[in-house]
Amino acid sequence: MLPKDLIDKYKNWKENSFAQEKDHFERLAREGQSPKYMIISCVDSRVDPNAIFKSKAGEMLVHRNIANIVPPYSQLTEHSGTIAAIEFGVTALNIKNIIIIGHSGCGGIKNGYHMCHENNFDDNSSISNWLKLLKPVYDNISGEGNDEKVKYMEKESIIVSLENLSKYPFINTEVKSGGITLYGVWNDIGSGSIETYDFEKKKFDLI
Numbered sequence: 001m002l003p004k005d006l007i008d009k010y011k012n013w014k015e016n017s018f019a020q021e022k023d024h025f026e027r028l029a030r031e032g033q034s035p036k037y038m039i040i041s042c043v044d045s046r047v048d049p050n051a052i053f054k055s056k057a058g059e060m061l062v063h064r065n066i067a068n069i070v071p072p073y074s075q076l077t078e079h080s081g082t083i084a085a086i087e088f089g090v091t092a093l094n095i096k097n098i099i100i101i102g103h104s105g106c107g108g109i110k111n112g113y114h115m116c117h118e119n120n121f122d123d124n125s126s127i128s129n130w131l132k133l134l135k136p137v138y139d140n141i142s143g144e145g146n147d148e149k150v151k152y153m154e155k156e157s158i159i160v161s162l163e164n165l166s167k168y169p170f171i172n173t174e175v176k177s178g179g180i181t182l183y184g185v186w187n188d189i190g191s192g193s194i195e196t197y198d199f200e201k202k203k204f205d206l207i
């Protein structure tokens with residue numbers, strides 16, 4: 001049996017939110033999904049893409065991993081989960097908009113930064129193997145002191161992930177022709193604000 005608080009929340013959802021959108025859910029069940037957006041977000045429980053964009057079921061394909069990293073396509077076998085989700089979104093669901101969402105106070109980025117800084121990786125840890133993907137980001141980092149560098153890394157990592165994404169074989173030509181658009185977003189948890197990446201100015205701007 002599920003914990004009681006979850007059962008209560010579920011019943012509330014079923015009787016209210018679901019009941020109000022019953023037709024919508026029936027249509028989704030009948031016709032399948034065709035989400036307009038794919039989101040790659042951190043697993044952090046404080047960041048909820050569906051809440052930020054107040055989305056309905058079926059609107060956004062959300063994939064979450066630690067520190068919202070998109071691995072280089074060459075990591076196809078090592079980190080297949082994220083790459084497979086992206087391939088599914090683009091080739092099976094024909095999604096044309098992919099958004100990477102990073103956030104303030106990211107524990108994954110902070111841990112990855114320190115692993116890189118101390119060159120202390122553990123081959124027996126999945127987290128360590130995953131966060132090793134931040135090494136190229138760390139190698140190009142700027143800023144003064146660890147805290148500032150970690151903050152810098154939160155955004156720089158999004159930019160590197162966007163670069164990796166743009167080189168995926170099923171995305172590359174589509175991005176060049178304008179068929180697929182990539183977006184980078186950084187969410188400040190405490191203020192609720194979001195910044196988006198401007199590819200021309202090469203910086204994040206508040207919206």
Ligand SMILES: [Zn+2]
Nearest residue numbers: 042044106107
């Ligand atoms: Zn995070």
